[in-house]
Amino acid sequence: GAGVSQTPSNKVTEKGKYVELRCDPISGHTALYWYRQSLGQGPEFLIYFQGTGAADDSGLPNDRFFAVRPEGSVSTLKIQRTERGDSAMYLCASSDSSGNTIYFGEGSWLTVV
Amino acid sequence: GIQVEQSPPDLILQEGANSTLRCNFSDSVNNLQWFHQNPWGQLINLFYIPSGTKQNGRLSATTVATERYSLLYISSSQTTDSGVYFCAVHNNNDMRFGAGTRLTVKP
Numbered sequence: 001g002a003g004v005s006q007t008p009s010n011k012v013t014e015k016g017k018y019v020e021l022r023c024d025p026i027s028g029h030t031a032l033y034w035y036r037q038s039l040g041q042g043p044e045f046l047i048y049f050q051g052t053g054a055a056d057d058s059g060l061p062n063d064r065f066f067a068v069r070p071e072g073s074v075s076t077l078k079i080q081r082t083e084r085g086d087s088a089m090y091l092c093a094s095s096d097s098s099g100n101t102i103y104f105g106e107g108s109w110l111t112v113v
Numbered sequence: 114g115i116q117v118e119q120s121p122p123d124l125i126l127q128e129g130a131n132s133t134l135r136c137n138f139s140d141s142v143n144n145l146q147w148f149h150q151n152p153w154g155q156l157i158n159l160f161y162i163p164s165g166t167k168q169n170g171r172l173s174a175t176t177v178a179t180e181r182y183s184l185l186y187i188s189s190s191q192t193t194d195s196g197v198y199f200c201a202v203h204n205n206n207d208m209r210f211g212a213g214t215r216l217t218v219k220p
Binding site: 033035037041042043044045048056058059089091093099100101102103104106107109 | 153157
């Protein structure tokens with residue numbers, strides 16, 4: 001597609017529920033990133049994919065968070081047993097193989113009540 | 114990891130004024146980008162500028178890699194320039210963001 005697409009744009013869920021957030025990167029981009037942004041702060045790195053594999057998942061806060069990219073294109077960020085502290089905007093970005101310029105989607109706002 | 118500091122944290126301008134935003138980083142980096150986050154949360158890529166100077170309309174940026182800082186200049190500011198400006202640096206995969214500068218341009 002023309003840009004990075006994220007769905008849903010907004011998600012309200014109850015504490016303890018499971019959530020999936022989807023990212024569709026720019027066509028042909030091999031690198032895909034997930035970030036989390038809380039109010040008043042800069043985006044915080046979660047995980048980076050190069051192709052299908054997670055090249056760096058050091059930013060995932062705990063084992064409730066998991067992300068996949070099975071065919072090297074669309075990625076899904078999965079959060080188990082959600083907590084109120086997980087409420088944030090989750091941003092996805094992609095770049096070509098050079099990694100020089102990274103393009104962000106519009107984000108998915110997650111609210112855990 | 115690399116530390117990124119941005120200043121000032123907040124900036125209020127009258128429409129038409131000029132401004133300079135600063136980004137300091139703690140280590141050598143291969144890549145540096147400036148982003149503008151609009152009120153709806155969208156991060157818009159302004160510049161990819163690991164070194165040197167670039168200009169795009171009323172915006173320009175300069176990175177002095179040897180001294181580990183970058184500057185973003187906004188001239189003749191407009192109300193639509195309001196939002197948060199982020200500097201982000203990365204080596205390889207891990208892009209680190211500063212806390213941002215919140216710019217408010219008043220009419």
